[in-house]
Amino acid sequence: MTDLFASPSDFARTARLVTASGLEAELSRLSDSSAAHARASGFEAGPGQVVMLPGEAGLDALVGAGKGQSPFDAAGAALALPEGDWAYDGLPEGWDATQTAIAFALGGYQFTRYKSPKRAPARLVTAQDCDVAEAERxxxxxxxxxxxxxxxxxxxxxxxxxxxxxxxxxxxxxxxxxxxxxxxxxxxxxxxxxxxxxxxxxxxxxxxxxxxxxxxxxxxxxxxxxxxxxxxxxxxxxxxxxxxxxxxxxxxxxxxxxxxxxxxxxxxxxxxxxxxxxxxxxxxxxxxxxxxxxxxxxxxxxxxxxxxxxxxxxxxxxxxxxxxxxxxxxxxxxxxxxxxxxxxxxxxxxxxxxxxxxxxxxxxxxxxxxxxxxxxxxxxxxxxxxxxxxxxxxxxxxxxxxxxxxxxxxxxxxxxxxxxxxxxxxxxxxxxxxxxxxxxxxxxxxxxxxxxxxxx
Structure with a gap:
């Protein structure tokens, strides 16, 4: 779609945003093995914290959104998720899709004029109601x-x-x-x-x-x-x-x-x-x-x-x-x-x-x-x-x-x-x-x- 964001595709992996207050409810919806893996990994839904879920059908990762006050609470996901295209399966209440995309992109910023980056940031598949042109500008x-x-x-x-x-x-x-x-x-x-x-x-x-x-x-x-x-x-x-x-x-x-x-x-x-x-x-x-x-x-x-x-x-x-x-x-x-x-x-x-x-x-x-x-x-x-x-x-x-x-x-x-x-x-x-x-x-x-x- 753009150089900052990804187009919807069958190859995009799926992540779920989780607030700290909603963590236990979210873990209860996972399989026992995925919930145990998330807990063992120390996932507490902190801002930008990520845990991969290798055995959960239809869901590849959880992304911490902290208190959920702002899309910037999850912006660290751009460099914490593995490289590639990622889609969120929903947004916390009150989060705007365009602002979420802006925050995600800015979370992937790296100053590379004098030093090569260690990795490329993940790219977000923007939500349907996202103004992609606005997010990019x-x-x-x-x-x-x-x-x-x-x-x-x-x-x-x-x-x-x-x-x-x-x-x-x-x-x-x-x-x-x-x-x-x-x-x-x-x-x-x-x-x-x-x-x-x-x-x-x-x-x-x-x-x-x-x-x-x-x-x-x-x-x-x-x-x-x-x-x-x-x-x-x-x-x-x-x-x-x-x-x-x-x-x-x-x-x-x-x-x-x-x-x-x-x-x-x-x-x-x-x-x-x-x-x-x-x-x-x-x-x-x-x-x-x-x-x-x-x-x-x-x-x-x-x-x-x-x-x-x-x-x-x-x-x-x-x-x-x-x-x-x-x-x-x-x-x-x-x-x-x-x-x-x-x-x-x-x-x-x-x-x-x-x-x-x-x-x-x-x-x-x-x-x-x-x-x-x-x-x-x-x-x-x-x-x-x-x-x-x-x-x-x-x-x-x-x-x-x-x-x-x-x-x-x-x-x-x-x-x-x-x-x-x-x-x-x-x-x-x-x-x-x-x-x-x-x-x-x-x-x-x-x-x-x-x-x-x-x-x-």
Missing amino acids: VAKGVMLTRDLINTPAGDMLPSHLEAEARKLADAHGASVSVITGDDLLEQNYPMIHAVGRAATDAPRLIEFEWGDDSHPRLALVGKGVCFDSGGLDIKPADGMLLMKKDMGGSATVLGLASMIMDAKLPVRLHVLIPAVENAIAGNAFRPGDILTSRKGLTVEVGNTDAEGRLVLADAITKACESDPELLIDMATLTGAARVAMGPDVAPFYTDVDAIAEGVTEAGASIDDPVWRLPLWDRYDEWLDSPIADLSSTGSGRFAGSITAGLFLRRFGSDAKQWAHFDIFGWTPAARPGRPQGGEMLAGRAVYAYLKQRFGA
Whole structure:
């Protein structure tokens, strides 16, 4: 049927999804020998746990679904079942066939650019009511994001990120423009230039547009800091280990854009990626420097390791100039967000209640959790600077993710509606459907919301 899913066939083997609460009832329906084998194998219906049933007529395996709260509870089956085509003989109550297929496919993801996989994942024979095209576009969008984040910075510098954006844009007939190096100064993107000028791979603003001009304009801005040394406020060695993922916002935006374009959502899509490496050299920007942004606001640099908000500010300003109906930015922006929410839940900010409710409900329905944090106006004064319009970092260490959101609001306020996602972009410990490594956080939730808002 597709390269991710299998067509119904007489050669597909059959598996049954079993929740922990339904385990004993399921074992009682098996033959005595199969039930004894499952118990002896230690099968407890844990998430992604599998036991083969060599002697059970019409049933080849049991797949654990844990508490059965989400299809991701069973997604590990893709690499736990033997290779080949598999069909489920039913789904737990409340499970959607399309989301089950997405989770299964993502459970089979492996990053293979530098190391051959030990095995191929099993392929799922999709249920009759599964929207196979939708399942494939979402799974491939997530896999694109994972691949981009997982690629080491030496092979994913601004020029490489540009090539990936061009490849995606070309595949969907989008028009691409890129402003590189000192041309950023000539065309008034001074903060993108300042952050990236010390690197040998030149900074750039990558843009592409897709869709009908008559459709509502949707702008997506993704932070593309391809590697973050911290600049002159250099990170310690262990703080740099994962900094290949600091372009996770751009990777998520590209994966999301691929879903939008493949689904042909009726929007005029505008993607903007400020792509830089925050490097160290004699011409690196310094703590205390005053930068003039594209918007004209002057910014005092509080810390060169808070560079993402600077490049986003210029890109967000450019996005606002086209008067979008909705502007969304996504960025691996603050450690404070991780302290507050951990690696799994993506905090986001918006002044529009309808967006907050829509994205939160969409994320909850597909196991892509997000949580709204406040743009607390009282903290806006913390961004005051005695010698510039605002400080990049504000005063003190409190509410770091909120003050970063307030900083970006100064630049996104010209959009009709704006939302900012402070994502992690990484799964630190593997779990079913989510292997250790790069991850699309909030992207599926935003896509589901956009489908509801603009119509599939």
